[in-house]
Amino acid sequence: xxxxxxxxxxxxxGTLAVxxxxxxxxxxxxxxxxxxxxxxKTTLLxxxxxxxxxSSGAIEIDGVGIHTLEPVQLRRRIGYVMQNSGLLPHRTVxxxxxxxxxxxGTPKKNARQDALAxxxxxxxxxxxxxxxxxxxxxxxxxxxxxxxxxxxxxxxLLMDEPFGAVDPIVRAELQQELIRLQSELGKTxxxxxxxxxxxxxxxDQVVILREGGRIAQIGSPAEILANPADDFVASFVGADRGKxxxxxxxxxxxxxxxxxxxxxxxxxxxxxxxxxxxAGPFPGxxxxxxxxxxx
Amino acid sequence: xxxxxxxxxxxxxxxxYTGPGGISVRLVEHLGFTVVALLMASAIAxxxxxxxxxTGRGRGLAVAxxxxxxxxxxxxxxxxxxxxxxxxxxxxxxxxxxxxxxPILAGAYTGFEAIDRxxxxxxRSVGMSEAQIVRTVEIPLGLPLLIAGLRSATLQVVAxxxxxxxxxxxxxxxxxxxxxxxxxYGEMLGGSILVILLAFALEGIFTVVQRLVVPRGVASGxxxxxxxxxxxxxxxxxxxxxxxxx
Numbered sequence: 001x002x003x004x005x006x007x008x009x010x011x012x013x014g015t016l017a018v019x020x021x022x023x024x025x026x027x028x029x030x031x032x033x034x035x036x037x038x039x040x041k042t043t044l045l046x047x048x049x050x051x052x053x054x055s056s057g058a059i060e061i062d063g064v065g066i067h068t069l070e071p072v073q074l075r076r077r078i079g080y081v082m083q084n085s086g087l088l089p090h091r092t093v094x095x096x097x098x099x100x101x102x103x104x105g106t107p108k109k110n111a112r113q114d115a116l117a118x119x120x121x122x123x124x125x126x127x128x129x130x131x132x133x134x135x136x137x138x139x140x141x142x143x144x145x146x147x148x149x150x151x152x153x154x155x156x157l158l159m160d161e162p163f164g165a166v167d168p169i170v171r172a173e174l175q176q177e178l179i180r181l182q183s184e185l186g187k188t189x190x191x192x193x194x195x196x197x198x199x200x201x202x203x204d205q206v207v208i209l210r211e212g213g214r215i216a217q218i219g220s221p222a223e224i225l226a227n228p229a230d231d232f233v234a235s236f237v238g239a240d241r242g243k244x245x246x247x248x249x250x251x252x253x254x255x256x257x258x259x260x261x262x263x264x265x266x267x268x269x270x271x272x273x274x275x276x277x278x279a280g281p282f283p284g285x286x287x288x289x290x291x292x293x294x295x
Numbered sequence: 296x297x298x299x300x301x302x303x304x305x306x307x308x309x310x311x312y313t314g315p316g317g318i319s320v321r322l323v324e325h326l327g328f329t330v331v332a333l334l335m336a337s338a339i340a341x342x343x344x345x346x347x348x349x350t351g352r353g354r355g356l357a358v359a360x361x362x363x364x365x366x367x368x369x370x371x372x373x374x375x376x377x378x379x380x381x382x383x384x385x386x387x388x389x390x391x392x393x394x395x396x397x398p399i400l401a402g403a404y405t406g407f408e409a410i411d412r413x414x415x416x417x418x419r420s421v422g423m424s425e426a427q428i429v430r431t432v433e434i435p436l437g438l439p440l441l442i443a444g445l446r447s448a449t450l451q452v453v454a455x456x457x458x459x460x461x462x463x464x465x466x467x468x469x470x471x472x473x474x475x476x477x478x479x480y481g482e483m484l485g486g487s488i489l490v491i492l493l494a495f496a497l498e499g500i501f502t503v504v505q506r507l508v509v510p511r512g513v514a515s516g517x518x519x520x521x522x523x524x525x526x527x528x529x530x531x532x533x534x535x536x537x538x539x540x541x
Contacts, residue, residue: 051420076422086417090435090510100421132512148421 001027002048007057009043017043018213030182030189034199035209041192044213045158048190049078076100079149079157083164085141087133094129097147118147123177139170157187175201196237208233301481302488325466329453332388336395336448344403349429357404361397369394369455377462387459394455395448402444406437438508446501453494
């Protein structure tokens, strides 16, 4: 469990990135911080592994204040996945994945074996092990990034817009992969994104942030969609318009779902969804697989 | 043209290679002097450059200092130091170390600065200590530019080391000064040609070294990560780089 207690962060140039932020992130669940740029979401994420230290307030992991922990040691037990993978360009895939275990003193042979197994876990072929990052596609690089994040078997996995730089098709693939991984591994995932679709797809708990890290609403995707706290949230999630405001209409000899602009959004399927979407708390409309306009 | 013939004859005359003042001895002296001056300059410039490059602090000071050092006329400095500490090799070593510091310093810190910030940020995020970041990320990735700095310092030092003969009986510069004094222009030109050949040889060595130190996986030492390529899924396609190829 990760707890933020009245955390504020003011940068030396005077910018107040986060102001009096309090939040509890439950263990073994995915919490998504979502907001536009300037909402302080990345700053909040980077506070958890002490890449940024708060100006005031405290952060605890399982009851231990992280300000009492040595940053380097703390970071080595937290998985970190960033946009553009951040892989070391002069090291092979396998060496990148094994980086942190080697730093922690795992014997080289074991570290490499574990790294190979992790390539399987993230769905990469072992033949890529000796490639360099620049020889991989963007999607493959992100998978290596995830494998590296998992290499120390951390309880906590921080993901900073990890799928932001890949094309939509690969992104959808990686999102599904993460859902599968999370159902197997049950990590405490903290995920930062500006994409509300991604937040609803991946999050058990979604935190919508306004500027300065002020929380607009916390809840499951269904709660937020069904009861947006205010106009800001409603407009951010798009519940008041377009493809999320659906109604049933009789067309020809069947009922179809139509959005507020009159576009065909899909049909009601009895008993849930027909194929691979998240087995989680997301009964609402607007799942990307439902057709309609591309996101 | 007659002068060139004289110079070539002088260079090709085996008699000029033997003895305590022969070409062989002078060549070794000259080369040894160059190496020592570079080592001294490196001992000062490389650690400073690494600190500046890693912390991002003191860059303005480094630029200003290097600019100042570059502006000092080497012959003037040499004379000044020689007047101060006396005739001998001390003064040329000081003057040429000062000459070699700016390019090496610049190579050291620009090498670090050219590394994609995201790479260093991520190295820190996964739990590398600052020393580990310098050792395993910044030095290997910054090495090509450091070598480029050393290369340019080497060329300057090997050419300017002729000045050592101004205050000491030392190096290939001896032939220039002796030739000038005795109006033996063949010897003088021959001496300069030897310096030029030595510079070419060192340049050739550095060309090879510079190619060798580019880390595998990095197409060019300047841009470790090519973002333009990262959005395209190409599983099992041809390797995108040449250096990392098997």
